[in-house]
Amino acid sequence: MFxxxxxxxxxxxxxxxxxxxxxxxSSLGYMPPAPAALLWPGAPASSTVAEKPIMH
Incomplete structure (x- = not known):
């Protein structure tokens, strides 16, 4: 109840x-789904998460 x-x-x-x-x-080999989506085998490099820019 909320x-x-x-x-x-x-x-x-x-x-x-x-x-x-x-x-x-279990269907992902006991891995969480979000990291599996980011590290999908054969995914093109452009679909990966970009690194956070460093502010100087």
Whole structure:
């Protein structure tokens, strides 16, 4: 049960991030899905995440 819409949004977003970035999935060899999507074998180099620019 949620007491407000704001609370529901926060709890659901926290669960979504956990599910997609930390929770291991058996169909992915017990790896979380987000890193698997970033490191997909044979993916073109342009689809990888760019490094954060360094501010001088």
């Amino acid at each position: 007491y407000s819409l704001a609370e529901a949004k926060i709890v659901i977003e926290r669960w979504r991030r956990h599910y997609n970035t930390l929770r291991p999935h």
